[in-house]
Amino acid sequence: MGIEVNGVIGLLILIADIWAIVNIMSASVSVGSKVLWILIVLLLPVVGLLIWLFAGPRAT
Structure with a gap:
């Protein structure tokens, strides 16, 4: 289960970073x-x- 949670957290961070770059x-x-x-x-x-x-x- 830990791998799936880490994958979801990593995906959320990636989405947030892309959102930040678009705003920048x-x-x-x-x-x-x-x-x-x-x-x-x-x-x-x-x-x-x-x-x-x-x-x-x-x-x-």
Whole structure:
């Protein structure tokens, strides 16, 4: 059962990261900021997502 739970958690994190990247791409900030935020989310999937939620650019 542990493998299935880990798979579901991993899938949820992947979906949340994709959602964050889509929102970052639609934000009205510079291309450099977008690239930096996307790299943070990709390199640190959970921590990067949490940082983006609290401090990242928002789509307007």
